[in-house]
Amino acid sequence: MPQARAYHLTGTRGTLAVREWSGDRPRYLALVVHGYGEHIGRYVPLAELLVRHGALVAGPDHMGHGESAGERVLIEDFEEVVTDVHAVARRLHEDRPGLPLVVIGHSMGGLIAARYAQRYGESLAALVLSAPVIGDWELPRRLLALDEIPDTPISPAALSRDPAVGAAYAADPLVWHGPMKRPTVEAFARTLDTVTEEGDVGPLPLLWLHGDDDRLVPLPGSRIGVEQLSGGKLTERVFPGARHEVFNETCKAEAYETLTRFLDGVLAG
Template sequence: MSAGEINYSRSTRAQLTIHHFSIHSPRYLLLVVHGYGDAVGKYAEMAGAFTRTGAYVFGPDLPGHGLSAGENLLIEDLEPLVDSLRSITDEARWQYPGLPLFVLGHSMGGMIATRYAQRFRHGMAGLILAAPLLGETTRITRLMDGLHKSATGDIQRFSDETTGAGMMIDRAGTVREWFGPFRRQTLSAMKRMLMLAHSGPGFGSLPVLWIHGKEDSTVLAEETETTLERLRGSRYRKLNIEKAGHNLFTGDAWPRTVSSVQTFIEDILRSDGKRNFQTVFHFCPCFLPWTLSRTWTLPWTETRLTPEDPGSPPHSACGLTTP
């Protein structure tokens, strides 16, 4: 397929539009899972940056988003989308067998990508979480916490002081449909998946990169961290991007975000390539009178990414190095 083409896939409840940004001979697969109110079609500039470094980029518009079918912004259950993503990924692997798979999720898409990794991590090369909506409780899902009906059936109104989003149930039991920009059913689905992700299995040895903007007031890093600290495995890395808000793939932040993700992916490709090479000799001792080490160490520590000085080498601010 040429860059930017689309096709369609039937999920459990709706027809999904799948975007493809491909090149002639890709080196790896990159599945993109977008956030609430977004669409993969809006990621064309970002996708172009990855295809130039050898990625086959693909991903669906979620139900009720972008070009996919469904009522506007309505997703009643997020967990079946994990199965849809697996089917879409299987098609990409059939087209390009043997290529490593990386999954990138932003915001609500980061939560979905986390569930994908919890269920299918053994088929992944790496997970990238950009401002993922995770935590035992989050600022977004708390919009519904004050919603209840009094014993006398009186109208109950509550207001979130930070968002100004009012909440109400009337005497007839009618529930308000919208809470700020969020639909009630979609918020409920988010809360259920947050619980699944927080209580689900950890990442083990799967390489994970968590990127968060220092000025993100939509998804709070301290809330996200409560889940990621529980799930983190042996190859986990946190990266803070200075002067960046929630949407890390637009504005001034996106080149730094893409640069850090590219460096992470390249380090994994190199390290896993060396690991696989050494493993061959480890299981074939007849070729060598010694056993080669299978250890490959990366500096999985917290790093802050600041804007690079003009003329500095690409990716130099990320702090990712190989031995």
């Protein structure tokens, strides 16, 4: 079993809760960036897989999420979240100098990871995006056109065809089950524009994973952003019938295998 530990760092707007998983003599670092309304504790199966593959894995709960400080799901500037993620990366490099770093971002975490790669790409060996909020995501436009954002939480059934995934999500006290907040939606809209405007990430190897039945972050709009972000080293895998969380889907073994094969190629190179 991997060794797990939790610690805290000082973030841009308060204390960040960080979790880390490691084994013996890791050969690379994997920084996992979670999605909207959830927390890094939902990524234990992915972390355990990556530790078996040779990684030291870590990830923070973003501001206003999980066990980190801040008003729940309130993010006024995603640049601050990127800075927080970089604080974790610095800690990893201090503890394990010389190891290559891979950033893996899911959903909102994909937007954060994309912006991270634009700001700090020279420090990365690879970027992995799972169902990333990037490109033409219409939800912010639709919500900001309303006088009041409706109290419509994420449907657990939208995450995976595995009902156990939705049930665990619905029962998780660290998951936010309320409405989105207008400043956060506004920050989403600004950062989507920023990522588009800042251009591609050059030769950085990029893996994109997505389900073709993702109704939270539809595949066509995400494709626009991924293709704009990629500097040419793009590997993609679309999973037929899969919903939003490919690492928690009924096809998760294929998603894991695709991820580790990609990382093997990156590390060998």
